[in-house]
Amino acid sequence: MRLRPSALLRFYSLCGLLIQGSQGQFPLTQNVTVVEGGTANLTCRVDQNDNTSLQWSNPAQQTLYFDDKKALRDNRIELVRASWHELSISVSDVSLSDEGQYTCSLFTMPVKTSKAFLTVLGVPEKPQISGFTSPVMEGERMQLTCKTSGSKPAADIRWFKNDKEIKDVKYLKEEDANRRTFTVSSTLDFRADRSDDGAVVRCRVDHESLNSTPQIAMQVLEIHYTPSVKIISSSSWPEEGQSIVLTCESKGKPLPEPVLWTKDGGELPDPERMVVNGRDLRISFLNKTDNGTYRCEATNPIGQNSTEYVLIVHDPNALAGQTGPDHALIGGIVAVVVFVTLCSIILLGRYLARHKGTYLTNEAKGAEDAPDADTAIINAEGSQVNAEEKKEYFI
Numbered sequence: 001m002r003l004r005p006s007a008l009l010r011f012y013s014l015c016g017l018l019i020q021g022s023q024g025q026f027p028l029t030q031n032v033t034v035v036e037g038g039t040a041n042l043t044c045r046v047d048q049n050d051n052t053s054l055q056w057s058n059p060a061q062q063t064l065y066f067d068d069k070k071a072l073r074d075n076r077i078e079l080v081r082a083s084w085h086e087l088s089i090s091v092s093d094v095s096l097s098d099e100g101q102y103t104c105s106l107f108t109m110p111v112k113t114s115k116a117f118l119t120v121l122g123v124p125e126k127p128q129i130s131g132f133t134s135p136v137m138e139g140e141r142m143q144l145t146c147k148t149s150g151s152k153p154a155a156d157i158r159w160f161k162n163d164k165e166i167k168d169v170k171y172l173k174e175e176d177a178n179r180r181t182f183t184v185s186s187t188l189d190f191r192a193d194r195s196d197d198g199a200v201v202r203c204r205v206d207h208e209s210l211n212s213t214p215q216i217a218m219q220v221l222e223i224h225y226t227p228s229v230k231i232i233s234s235s236s237w238p239e240e241g242q243s244i245v246l247t248c249e250s251k252g253k254p255l256p257e258p259v260l261w262t263k264d265g266g267e268l269p270d271p272e273r274m275v276v277n278g279r280d281l282r283i284s285f286l287n288k289t290d291n292g293t294y295r296c297e298a299t300n301p302i303g304q305n306s307t308e309y310v311l312i313v314h315d316p317n318a319l320a321g322q323t324g325p326d327h328a329l330i331g332g333i334v335a336v337v338v339f340v341t342l343c344s345i346i347l348l349g350r351y352l353a354r355h356k357g358t359y360l361t362n363e364a365k366g367a368e369d370a371p372d373a374d375t376a377i378i379n380a381e382g383s384q385v386n387a388e389e390k391k392e393y394f395i
Helices: 005-023 315-322 327-363 365-369 373-390
Strands: 032-035 038-046 054-057 064-068 077-082 087-091 099-104 113-120 127-129 141-151 156-160 164-166 170-176 182-191 200-206 213-221 223-233 246-254 260-263 274-277 279-284 292-301 305-313
Touching: 038 099, 038 113, 038 127, 054 087, 064 077, 064 087, 064 315, 141 156, 141 200, 156 279, 156 327, 164 246, 223 292, 223 305, 246 274, 246 305
Parallel strands: 032 113
Antiparallel strands: 038 087, 054 064, 054 099, 077 087, 099 113, 127 141, 141 182, 156 164, 156 200, 170 182, 200 213, 223 246, 246 279, 260 292, 274 279, 292 305
Protein backbone atom coordinates (compact mmCIF):
# COMPACT_ATOMS: atom_id res chain seq x y z
CA MET A 1 0.00 0.00 0.00
CA ARG A 2 1.30 3.35 -0.98
CA LEU A 3 0.74 6.27 1.35
CA ARG A 4 -0.11 9.65 0.13
CA PRO A 5 2.46 12.39 0.66
CA SER A 6 0.15 14.22 3.05
CA ALA A 7 -0.30 11.05 5.19
CA LEU A 8 3.45 10.49 5.36
CA LEU A 9 3.94 14.05 6.46
CA ARG A 10 1.47 13.67 9.28
CA PHE A 11 3.10 10.34 10.38
CA TYR A 12 6.61 11.82 10.55
CA SER A 13 5.32 14.82 12.47
CA LEU A 14 3.71 12.53 15.09
CA CYS A 15 6.90 10.49 15.54
CA GLY A 16 8.88 13.66 15.99
CA LEU A 17 6.55 14.85 18.72
CA LEU A 18 6.75 11.50 20.53
CA ILE A 19 10.55 11.47 20.42
CA GLN A 20 10.73 15.11 21.54
CA GLY A 21 8.35 14.38 24.46
CA SER A 22 10.28 11.32 25.63
CA GLN A 23 13.54 13.22 25.58
CA GLY A 24 12.16 15.61 28.22
CA GLN A 25 11.51 12.79 30.73
CA PHE A 26 14.02 11.86 33.47
CA PRO A 27 13.71 9.29 36.29
CA LEU A 28 14.20 10.62 39.84
CA THR A 29 15.74 8.59 42.68
CA GLN A 30 17.21 9.17 46.18
CA ASN A 31 20.09 7.61 48.10
CA VAL A 32 19.04 5.29 50.91
CA THR A 33 20.73 4.40 54.22
CA VAL A 34 19.60 1.35 56.18
CA VAL A 35 20.82 -0.61 59.18
CA GLU A 36 22.05 -4.13 58.57
CA GLY A 37 19.08 -6.49 58.90
CA GLY A 38 16.58 -3.75 58.11
CA THR A 39 14.48 -3.03 55.00
CA ALA A 40 15.48 -0.67 52.18
CA ASN A 41 12.85 1.00 49.97
CA LEU A 42 14.00 2.06 46.50
CA THR A 43 11.70 4.44 44.60
CA CYS A 44 11.98 5.72 41.02
CA ARG A 45 9.58 8.40 39.78
CA VAL A 46 8.86 10.07 36.44
CA ASP A 47 6.79 13.24 36.35
CA GLN A 48 5.66 12.76 32.74
CA ASN A 49 5.58 9.35 31.11
CA ASP A 50 3.97 8.26 27.85
CA ASN A 51 3.70 4.58 28.77
CA THR A 52 7.47 4.08 28.80
CA SER A 53 8.75 1.17 30.92
CA LEU A 54 10.75 1.53 34.16
CA GLN A 55 13.35 -0.89 35.48
CA TRP A 56 15.41 -1.41 38.68
CA SER A 57 18.80 -3.16 38.59
CA ASN A 58 21.31 -3.97 41.36
CA PRO A 59 25.03 -3.03 41.58
CA ALA A 60 25.86 -6.19 39.55
CA GLN A 61 23.55 -4.83 36.79
CA GLN A 62 21.08 -7.64 37.37
CA THR A 63 17.50 -6.64 36.67
CA LEU A 64 15.35 -6.76 39.77
CA TYR A 65 12.03 -5.52 38.40
CA PHE A 66 10.89 -4.50 34.90
CA ASP A 67 7.67 -2.58 35.42
CA ASP A 68 5.64 -4.94 37.62
CA LYS A 69 7.48 -8.08 36.51
CA LYS A 70 10.04 -9.64 38.89
CA ALA A 71 13.23 -10.59 37.10
CA LEU A 72 15.55 -11.86 39.90
CA ARG A 73 14.67 -14.77 42.12
CA ASP A 74 15.29 -13.28 45.54
CA ASN A 75 12.57 -13.63 48.16
CA ARG A 76 13.86 -10.55 49.96
CA ILE A 77 12.94 -8.28 47.02
CA GLU A 78 9.29 -7.29 46.75
CA LEU A 79 7.26 -4.93 44.56
CA VAL A 80 5.77 -1.98 46.44
CA ARG A 81 4.18 0.02 43.62
CA ALA A 82 4.27 -0.06 39.80
CA SER A 83 2.72 2.55 37.50
CA TRP A 84 3.67 4.66 34.52
CA HIS A 85 4.98 7.33 36.93
CA GLU A 86 6.56 5.21 39.68
CA LEU A 87 8.38 1.94 40.29
CA SER A 88 9.07 1.19 43.98
CA ILE A 89 10.59 -1.98 45.39
CA SER A 90 11.76 -3.13 48.86
CA VAL A 91 14.74 -5.21 49.93
CA SER A 92 14.30 -6.83 53.34
CA ASP A 93 16.90 -8.31 55.69
CA VAL A 94 19.57 -6.15 54.11
CA SER A 95 23.16 -7.38 54.42
CA LEU A 96 26.44 -5.59 53.98
CA SER A 97 26.83 -7.22 50.57
CA ASP A 98 23.70 -5.41 49.35
CA GLU A 99 25.47 -2.07 49.61
CA GLY A 100 26.19 -0.34 46.33
CA GLN A 101 24.77 1.68 43.47
CA TYR A 102 21.30 0.76 42.17
CA THR A 103 20.04 1.99 38.77
CA CYS A 104 16.59 3.02 37.63
CA SER A 105 16.20 3.03 33.84
CA LEU A 106 13.55 4.77 31.74
CA PHE A 107 13.35 3.08 28.35
CA THR A 108 13.13 6.07 26.08
CA MET A 109 15.21 6.67 22.96
CA PRO A 110 17.90 6.84 24.19
CA VAL A 111 17.47 5.15 27.58
CA LYS A 112 17.71 7.51 30.57
CA THR A 113 18.99 6.37 33.97
CA SER A 114 19.23 7.62 37.56
CA LYS A 115 21.48 6.23 40.30
CA ALA A 116 20.62 5.58 43.97
CA PHE A 117 23.33 4.52 46.41
CA LEU A 118 22.32 2.08 49.14
CA THR A 119 24.42 2.46 52.30
CA VAL A 120 24.28 -0.36 54.85
CA LEU A 121 25.33 0.40 58.45
CA GLY A 122 27.07 -2.35 60.38
CA VAL A 123 25.72 -2.62 63.95
CA PRO A 124 28.47 -2.89 66.61
CA GLU A 125 28.37 -5.91 68.87
CA LYS A 126 27.73 -5.50 72.59
CA PRO A 127 30.98 -4.25 74.17
CA GLN A 128 33.00 -6.29 76.64
CA ILE A 129 35.33 -5.01 79.41
CA SER A 130 38.45 -7.04 80.09
CA GLY A 131 41.53 -6.66 82.30
CA PHE A 132 39.84 -6.48 85.72
CA THR A 133 40.88 -8.95 88.41
CA SER A 134 39.14 -8.67 91.76
CA PRO A 135 40.24 -7.47 94.20
CA VAL A 136 42.81 -4.79 93.37
CA MET A 137 45.18 -3.44 96.03
CA GLU A 138 45.34 0.29 96.61
CA GLY A 139 48.19 1.84 94.63
CA GLU A 140 48.27 -0.83 91.89
CA ARG A 141 47.85 0.19 88.26
CA MET A 142 44.72 -0.94 86.45
CA GLN A 143 44.22 -1.35 82.69
CA LEU A 144 40.66 -1.90 81.54
CA THR A 145 39.98 -2.53 77.84
CA CYS A 146 36.60 -2.13 76.14
CA LYS A 147 36.16 -3.84 72.77
CA THR A 148 33.42 -4.09 70.14
CA SER A 149 33.35 -5.55 66.61
CA GLY A 150 31.17 -5.38 63.49
CA SER A 151 30.61 -1.64 63.26
CA LYS A 152 30.42 0.21 59.94
CA PRO A 153 31.61 2.89 59.99
CA ALA A 154 33.87 2.48 63.03
CA ALA A 155 32.06 3.02 66.34
CA ASP A 156 33.06 5.50 69.03
CA ILE A 157 33.93 4.36 72.59
CA ARG A 158 33.65 6.58 75.67
CA TRP A 159 34.53 5.84 79.32
CA PHE A 160 32.67 6.97 82.46
CA LYS A 161 33.39 6.54 86.18
CA ASN A 162 30.33 7.17 88.35
CA ASP A 163 28.73 9.10 85.46
CA LYS A 164 31.80 11.35 85.05
CA GLU A 165 33.46 11.03 81.65
CA ILE A 166 37.16 10.14 81.48
CA LYS A 167 38.94 11.73 78.55
CA ASP A 168 42.52 10.44 78.82
CA VAL A 169 42.13 7.03 77.10
CA LYS A 170 43.73 5.11 74.23
CA TYR A 171 41.72 4.30 71.07
CA LEU A 172 42.46 1.63 68.43
CA LYS A 173 40.58 0.86 65.16
CA GLU A 174 41.15 -2.30 63.07
CA GLU A 175 39.48 -3.49 59.87
CA ASP A 176 37.70 -6.84 60.12
CA ALA A 177 38.43 -9.80 57.85
CA ASN A 178 35.41 -9.04 55.65
CA ARG A 179 37.03 -5.68 54.84
CA ARG A 180 33.70 -3.99 55.44
CA THR A 181 33.34 -3.61 59.22
CA PHE A 182 35.68 -2.55 62.02
CA THR A 183 36.74 -3.70 65.48
CA VAL A 184 37.45 -0.83 67.87
CA SER A 185 38.95 -0.96 71.34
CA SER A 186 39.75 1.58 74.04
CA THR A 187 42.01 1.21 77.10
CA LEU A 188 41.58 3.01 80.43
CA ASP A 189 44.78 3.20 82.51
CA PHE A 190 44.79 4.50 86.10
CA ARG A 191 46.16 3.84 89.61
CA ALA A 192 43.73 2.30 92.09
CA ASP A 193 42.68 4.47 95.02
CA ARG A 194 40.48 3.76 98.03
CA SER A 195 37.99 6.31 96.71
CA ASP A 196 37.49 4.00 93.69
CA ASP A 197 36.13 1.17 95.84
CA GLY A 198 32.56 0.51 94.75
CA ALA A 199 32.84 2.88 91.78
CA VAL A 200 30.97 1.88 88.62
CA VAL A 201 33.05 2.07 85.43
CA ARG A 202 31.05 2.18 82.19
CA CYS A 203 32.17 1.68 78.61
CA ARG A 204 29.71 3.26 76.17
CA VAL A 205 29.59 2.52 72.43
CA ASP A 206 28.00 5.22 70.26
CA HIS A 207 27.06 4.56 66.62
CA GLU A 208 24.57 5.99 64.12
CA SER A 209 22.99 2.56 63.68
CA LEU A 210 21.92 2.48 67.37
CA ASN A 211 19.31 5.26 67.02
CA SER A 212 20.65 7.31 69.95
CA THR A 213 20.52 4.26 72.25
CA PRO A 214 24.17 3.41 73.02
CA GLN A 215 25.39 -0.01 74.05
CA ILE A 216 26.96 -0.10 77.52
CA ALA A 217 29.18 -2.47 79.44
CA MET A 218 29.89 -1.86 83.13
CA GLN A 219 32.29 -3.03 85.83
CA VAL A 220 32.09 -2.43 89.59
CA LEU A 221 35.53 -1.86 91.12
CA GLU A 222 36.66 -3.54 94.34
CA ILE A 223 39.71 -1.94 95.95
CA HIS A 224 41.36 -3.30 99.12
CA TYR A 225 43.18 -0.84 101.40
CA THR A 226 44.55 -0.45 104.94
CA PRO A 227 42.29 1.00 107.65
CA SER A 228 41.94 4.71 108.38
CA VAL A 229 41.34 5.55 112.07
CA LYS A 230 39.81 8.53 113.92
CA ILE A 231 38.85 9.00 117.62
CA ILE A 232 35.73 11.00 118.49
CA SER A 233 35.12 12.16 122.10
CA SER A 234 31.68 12.57 123.63
CA SER A 235 32.87 15.57 125.69
CA SER A 236 35.06 18.52 124.83
CA TRP A 237 35.62 19.41 128.55
CA PRO A 238 35.66 16.25 130.69
CA GLU A 239 35.44 16.87 134.45
CA GLU A 240 36.03 14.77 137.52
CA GLY A 241 33.10 12.56 138.43
CA GLN A 242 31.67 12.55 134.90
CA SER A 243 31.75 9.80 132.24
CA ILE A 244 33.27 9.98 128.77
CA VAL A 245 32.94 7.81 125.65
CA LEU A 246 35.77 7.62 123.11
CA THR A 247 34.63 6.20 119.74
CA CYS A 248 37.20 4.72 117.36
CA GLU A 249 35.96 5.18 113.79
CA SER A 250 37.83 2.88 111.41
CA LYS A 251 37.32 2.27 107.70
CA GLY A 252 39.05 -0.27 105.51
CA LYS A 253 38.56 -3.00 102.92
CA PRO A 254 38.19 -5.72 104.12
CA LEU A 255 36.41 -4.33 107.20
CA PRO A 256 38.89 -3.96 110.10
CA GLU A 257 38.80 -6.43 112.97
CA PRO A 258 37.67 -5.27 116.47
CA VAL A 259 39.83 -2.32 117.51
CA LEU A 260 42.45 -2.44 120.29
CA TRP A 261 42.47 0.26 123.03
CA THR A 262 45.57 1.06 125.12
CA LYS A 263 46.61 3.80 127.57
CA ASP A 264 50.11 5.28 127.68
CA GLY A 265 51.47 2.33 125.71
CA GLY A 266 50.00 -0.36 127.98
CA GLU A 267 46.74 -2.06 128.86
CA LEU A 268 43.80 -0.15 130.31
CA PRO A 269 44.64 0.20 134.04
CA ASP A 270 41.11 0.05 135.46
CA PRO A 271 38.91 -2.47 133.58
CA GLU A 272 36.02 -1.89 136.00
CA ARG A 273 35.68 1.78 135.03
CA MET A 274 37.19 1.52 131.55
CA VAL A 275 34.85 -0.68 129.50
CA VAL A 276 35.34 -1.45 125.78
CA ASN A 277 32.18 -2.17 123.82
CA GLY A 278 32.92 -2.77 120.14
CA ARG A 279 34.62 0.41 118.96
CA ASP A 280 33.66 2.47 122.05
CA LEU A 281 35.74 3.02 125.19
CA ARG A 282 33.63 4.23 128.14
CA ILE A 283 35.35 5.66 131.23
CA SER A 284 33.14 6.21 134.28
CA PHE A 285 33.74 8.44 137.36
CA LEU A 286 36.63 10.35 135.83
CA ASN A 287 39.53 11.43 138.05
CA LYS A 288 43.01 12.87 137.62
CA THR A 289 44.57 9.41 137.32
CA ASP A 290 42.71 8.95 134.02
CA ASN A 291 44.81 11.68 132.39
CA GLY A 292 47.00 10.28 129.63
CA THR A 293 47.27 9.24 125.98
CA TYR A 294 44.72 6.72 124.72
CA ARG A 295 45.52 4.82 121.53
CA CYS A 296 43.12 3.07 119.14
CA GLU A 297 44.53 0.53 116.67
CA ALA A 298 42.62 -1.07 113.76
CA THR A 299 43.85 -4.02 111.67
CA ASN A 300 42.75 -5.86 108.53
CA PRO A 301 44.53 -8.37 106.24
CA ILE A 302 46.10 -5.51 104.28
CA GLY A 303 47.72 -3.75 107.26
CA GLN A 304 47.12 -1.74 110.44
CA ASN A 305 46.76 1.88 111.43
CA SER A 306 46.29 3.77 114.71
CA THR A 307 45.62 7.19 116.20
CA GLU A 308 45.85 8.80 119.67
CA TYR A 309 43.73 10.97 121.95
CA VAL A 310 45.10 12.94 124.94
CA LEU A 311 42.62 12.99 127.83
CA ILE A 312 42.80 15.81 130.41
CA VAL A 313 40.34 15.61 133.30
CA HIS A 314 39.44 19.02 134.77
CA ASP A 315 38.57 19.98 138.38
CA PRO A 316 35.03 21.43 138.42
CA ASN A 317 35.76 23.42 141.64
CA ALA A 318 38.79 25.10 140.11
CA LEU A 319 36.71 25.99 137.14
CA ALA A 320 34.02 27.54 139.39
CA GLY A 321 36.66 29.57 141.30
CA GLN A 322 38.01 30.92 138.08
CA THR A 323 34.61 32.06 136.99
CA GLY A 324 33.83 33.98 140.32
CA PRO A 325 35.36 37.35 141.54
CA ASP A 326 39.04 37.30 142.54
CA HIS A 327 38.89 38.46 146.20
CA ALA A 328 42.67 38.24 146.67
CA LEU A 329 43.20 40.62 143.81
CA ILE A 330 40.66 43.09 145.17
CA GLY A 331 42.25 42.94 148.66
CA GLY A 332 45.68 43.60 147.21
CA ILE A 333 44.46 46.65 145.34
CA VAL A 334 42.84 48.08 148.50
CA ALA A 335 46.04 47.56 150.53
CA VAL A 336 48.11 49.38 147.93
CA VAL A 337 45.68 52.33 147.93
CA VAL A 338 45.80 52.58 151.75
CA PHE A 339 49.60 52.38 151.81
CA VAL A 340 49.96 55.13 149.21
CA THR A 341 47.54 57.37 151.12
CA LEU A 342 49.45 56.98 154.45
CA CYS A 343 52.77 57.69 152.77
CA SER A 344 51.35 60.86 151.24
CA ILE A 345 50.11 62.13 154.65
CA ILE A 346 53.48 61.48 156.34
CA LEU A 347 55.43 63.25 153.59
CA LEU A 348 53.08 66.24 153.73
CA GLY A 349 53.48 66.54 157.53
CA ARG A 350 57.25 66.47 157.36
CA TYR A 351 57.23 69.13 154.66
CA LEU A 352 55.05 71.47 156.72
CA ALA A 353 57.16 71.00 159.85
CA ARG A 354 60.39 71.84 158.03
CA HIS A 355 58.89 74.96 156.47
CA LYS A 356 57.74 76.35 159.90
CA GLY A 357 61.25 76.04 161.54
CA THR A 358 62.92 77.92 158.75
CA TYR A 359 60.51 80.86 159.22
CA LEU A 360 61.18 81.19 162.98
CA THR A 361 64.97 81.06 162.45
CA ASN A 362 64.80 83.98 160.03
CA GLU A 363 62.79 86.06 162.54
CA ALA A 364 65.53 85.70 165.26
CA LYS A 365 68.36 86.46 162.94
CA GLY A 366 68.98 90.07 164.29
CA ALA A 367 70.91 88.84 167.40
CA GLU A 368 73.81 87.71 165.27
CA ASP A 369 74.72 91.28 164.28
CA ALA A 370 75.09 92.73 167.91
CA PRO A 371 78.53 94.31 168.77
CA ASP A 372 78.79 92.65 172.18
CA ALA A 373 77.24 89.95 174.28
CA ASP A 374 74.94 92.19 176.26
CA THR A 375 73.54 93.73 173.15
CA ALA A 376 73.07 90.31 171.57
CA ILE A 377 71.15 89.10 174.64
CA ILE A 378 68.97 92.17 174.55
CA ASN A 379 68.35 91.68 170.80
CA ALA A 380 67.59 88.00 171.34
CA GLU A 381 65.11 88.77 174.08
CA GLY A 382 63.54 91.40 171.91
CA SER A 383 63.39 88.97 169.09
CA GLN A 384 61.65 86.40 171.31
CA VAL A 385 59.14 89.09 172.37
CA ASN A 386 58.58 89.98 168.72
CA ALA A 387 58.42 86.31 167.82
CA GLU A 388 55.60 85.85 170.30
CA GLU A 389 53.89 88.79 168.68
CA LYS A 390 54.58 87.53 165.11
CA LYS A 391 53.81 83.86 165.74
CA GLU A 392 51.77 82.44 162.94
CA TYR A 393 49.77 79.25 162.93
CA PHE A 394 49.56 76.90 160.02
CA ILE A 395 46.54 74.78 159.72
